[in-house]
Amino acid sequence: MAAVLDVRHLSIAFPRATPVPDLSFTIEEGETLALVGESGSGKSLTALALMRLLPRNARLGEASRILFSGRNIAQLPEPEMRRLRGRDMAMIFQEPMTSLNPVMTVGRQVAEVLELHEGLSRRAARKRATELLDLVRIPEAHRRLDAYPHQFSGGQRQRVMIAVAIAAHPRLLIADEPTTALDVTIQAQILELLDQLRRDLSMALLLITHDLGVVAQWADRVIALYAGHKVEEARPQLLFGTPAHPYTQGLLAASPRLRADYHYSDGPLIEIPGSIVSAVGEKGCPFAPRCPVARATCRTAMPPLLPQGDGHFVACPVTTLREAPHGHSVGL
Amino acid sequence: MHQFLRLSRVLVRALIHAVPTVIGIVILDFFLLRLAPGDAADVMAGESGAATEETMAALRSRFGLDLPALDQLLAYLSNLAHFSLGYSPRYNMPVSDLILQRLPSSLGLMGISLVLALVIGIALGVVMATQAGRWPDRLLSVLALLFYSVPSFWIGLMLIVLFSVKLGWLPSGGAGSIGTDATGLAALLDQARYMLLPALSLSLFYVAIYARLARAAMLEVRSQDFIRTARAKGLSPAAVTLRHALRNALLPVTTIAGVHLGGLMGGAVVVETVYSWPGLGRLAYEAVMSRDFTVLLGVLLLSSVLVILANVVVDLLQAWLDPRIEAAS
Numbered sequence: 009m010a011a012v013l014d015v016r017h018l019s020i021a022f023p024r025a026t027p028v029p030d031l032s033f034t035i036e037e038g039e040t041l042a043l044v045g046e047s048g049s050g051k052s053l054t055a056l057a058l059m060r061l062l063p064r065n066a067r068l069g070e071a072s073r074i075l076f077s078g079r080n081i082a083q084l085p086e087p088e089m090r091r092l093r094g095r096d097m098a099m100i101f102q103e104p105m106t107s108l109n110p111v112m113t114v115g116r117q118v119a120e121v122l123e124l125h126e127g128l129s130r131r132a133a134r135k136r137a138t139e140l141l142d143l144v145r146i147p148e149a150h151r152r153l154d155a156y157p158h159q160f161s162g163g164q165r166q167r168v169m170i171a172v173a174i175a176a177h178p179r180l181l182i183a184d185e186p187t188t189a190l191d192v193t194i195q196a197q198i199l200e201l202l203d204q205l206r207r208d209l210s211m212a213l214l215l216i217t218h219d220l221g222v223v224a225q226w227a228d229r230v231i232a233l234y235a236g237h238k239v240e241e242a243r244p245q246l247l248f249g250t251p252a253h254p255y256t257q258g259l260l261a262a263s264p265r266l267r268a269d270y271h272y273s274d275g276p277l278i279e280i281p282g283s284i285v286s287a288v289g290e291k292g293c294p295f296a297p298r299c300p301v302a303r304a305t306c307r308t309a310m311p312p313l314l315p316q317g318d319g320h321f322v323a324c325p326v327t328t329l330r331e332a333p334h335g336h337s338v339g340l
Numbered sequence: 341m342h343q344f345l346r347l348s349r350v351l352v353r354a355l356i357h358a359v360p361t362v363i364g365i366v367i368l369d370f371f372l373l374r375l376a377p378g379d380a381a382d383v384m385a386g387e388s389g390a391a392t393e394e395t396m397a398a399l400r401s402r403f404g405l406d407l408p409a410l411d412q413l414l415a416y417l418s419n420l421a422h423f424s425l426g427y428s429p430r431y432n433m434p435v436s437d438l439i440l441q442r443l444p445s446s447l448g449l450m451g452i453s454l455v456l457a458l459v460i461g462i463a464l465g466v467v468m469a470t471q472a473g474r475w476p477d478r479l480l481s482v483l484a485l486l487f488y489s490v491p492s493f494w495i496g497l498m499l500i501v502l503f504s505v506k507l508g509w510l511p512s513g514g515a516g517s518i519g520t521d522a523t524g525l526a527a528l529l530d531q532a533r534y535m536l537l538p539a540l541s542l543s544l545f546y547v548a549i550y551a552r553l554a555r556a557a558m559l560e561v562r563s564q565d566f567i568r569t570a571r572a573k574g575l576s577p578a579a580v581t582l583r584h585a586l587r588n589a590l591l592p593v594t595t596i597a598g599v600h601l602g603g604l605m606g607g608a609v610v611v612e613t614v615y616s617w618p619g620l621g622r623l624a625y626e627a628v629m630s631r632d633f634t635v636l637l638g639v640l641l642l643s644s645v646l647v648i649l650a651n652v653v654v655d656l657l658q659a660w661l662d663p664r665i666e667a668a669s
């Protein structure tokens with residue numbers, strides 16, 4: 009399979025901070041890649057960087073390469089980038105309540121993309137918009153075309169956002185916490201819809217979430233992000249079965265609903281002690297200040313991301329050595 | 341269809357509110373004017389130089405000026421109920437005729453001024469917002485502050501000095517060339533030449549207000565999620581600004597525009613005087629000087645009706661701009 013997206017040495021810096029120092033990953037055609045991590049780990053910034061929609065004061069590092077279908081778009085001039093956005097790569101956001109223009113009909117907001125990228129006439133775009141709203145399962149789409157966003161529920165608005173995003177058949181759809189603001193039953197419906205559209209339209213899906221339950225169910229591959237660093241990468245089964253990085257282990261411990269036998273009355277939610285802010289200024293492993301098994305050596309140099317076989321990568325020498333075949337036993 | 345129903349509900353609600361407001365304003369104005377010393381008979385007597393007690397008494401009784409205040413009010417209200425604004429002792433003609441003579445030129449001046457203020461103000465505000473923090477924004481901000489703080493009569497005088505006296509491009513007063521019998525386009529152009537300076541003096545203050553409002557509103561809107569969505573669609577900055585940001589930013593601007601309409605009328609009194617513009621503002625000024633309260637009441641009544649109508653228009657405009665506004669049923 010070819011990579012739709014091949015990101016190398018992505019770095020995103022603000023005048024006072026560098027939330028994403030050096031991140032590389034790929035997304036294969038038709039694949040669902042999940043990006044997980046605590047709040048502030050750089051998930052949204054990474055997504056915005058791919059769309060080249062970073063805030064004004066953010067800088068993309070010079071060494072950053074974003075190969076989209078083999079073409080580096082990291083330095084692509086804005087007018088050319090605009091031709092990609094909404095057509096070849098599209099994005100949906102966390103807040104369905106505010107992501108649609110409140111004073112424009114839903115039909116216009118979908119049709120706008122079609123007029124822009126597909127060159128459809130107003131009338132043809134309107135007809136196609138109805139079909140798209142139908143496709144994302146808005147009931148009575150033809151009637152609701154002229155309704156405004158405030159007349160839709162949160163879940164329906166997110167469906168409209170999805171219709172806008174897939175209108176021009178993108179090869180890559182980025183969904184930044186698409187269901188975080190919705191209640192649980194709606195969440196499942198939206199994710200199901202996204203997954204079906206991904207298969208039907210053969211798109212790749214970059215699914216950003218901090219809900220590991222979502223990852224377990226929908227992702228082909230997971231990347232755990234901490235302070236802008238990829239600390240672990242694997243298929244979900246592997247990541248959840250044998251999490252190797254202490255951060256991933258902590259995330260899993262904090263997601264009790266992944267365990268089938270868990271009931272909320274069993275005990276309080278476990279959280280990883282400490283805060284991601286402690287990663288600032290760490291020369292070595294960014295997780296060291298919070299890591300229960302940290303060594304002095306962890307703080308000297310950033311541990312490299314090493315393959316553990318079967319597509320499993322981990323950036324922690326301490327826990328992976330423990331499982332190494334001739335390893336001197338390293339106690340936890 | 342739905343849109344139409346929604347707008348007509350907004351209209352009906354606004355009109356129902358208007359009637360008691362107008363009646364309240366009339367009564368309030370009536371008693372306020374009582375507070376001024378003297379009456380029309382005093383002024384007319386003073387001007388004629390030789391008036392006896394008897395002629396003044398005759399004058400007063402002819403126009404009902406000798407009745408108790410409450411009776412005068414009731415008489416005035418009963419006039420109003422018969423769609424009459426009363427009779428002016430000074431001009432010796434019905435007040436409604438007097439007002440109708442002056443109304444068109446005043447409405448023209450205020451309408452053009454308001455349109456100028458909105459169009460120029462919003463355009464400047466959008467430019468300022470897109471250039472926020474850079475030198476075009478700074479320059480325009482200073483300019484806006486200047487227009488905001490300088491009184492309109494001074495702006496009017498300076499415009500006259502520059503464009504009429506020094507450059508000789510535009511007339512310094514009046515409402516049309518005397519003695520020309522131009523028709524059609526030529527007449528319109530002639531009027532526009534006379535209108536330009538007064539309209540500009542009247543609108544610059546509001547240009548400043550609307551520019552600053554539009555700038556703030558655009559900056560506010562720019563950081564909202566749906567703007568990010570619009571950019572993620574691949575729209576150009578111009579399309580994002582004009583199609584998505586501007587219409588949302590217009591909402592707060594139209595609210596304030598409605599609030600400022602009363603002020604625009606007040607400003608018209610000054611500007612009409614400076615440019616000897618034959619409008620209601622000058623009529624009001626003359627009515628005050630001659631204590632011709634029937635005329636003044638008429639002008640005030642009409643002004644309040646105009647302000648209320650303008651606010652209805654603003655309400656309709658807002659309901660049209662913002663689909664979330666529903667008439668409370």
Ligand SMILES: Nc1ncnc2c1ncn2[C@@H]1O[C@H](COP(=O)(O)OP(=O)(O)OP(=O)(O)O)[C@@H](O)[C@H]1O
Pocket residue numbers: 022025027045046047048049050051052053054063218
């Ligand atoms: N405009 C900005 N200026 C300065 N720092 C910023 C800015 N935007 C984000 N950051 C920093 O970058 C880091 C990553 O932010 P990002 O929004 O990518 O996190 P996230 O992983 O998406 O978190 P969440 O789960 O809360 O959405 C944060 O620590 C934040 O402080």
Ligand code: SF4
Pocket residue numbers: 253254255293294295296297299300301302303306311323324325326327
């Ligand atoms: S490298 Fe050291 S500090 Fe980092 S996660 Fe592994 S053990 Fe903890």
Ligand SMILES: [Mg+2]
Pocket residue numbers: 051052053184
């Ligand atoms: Mg985020």
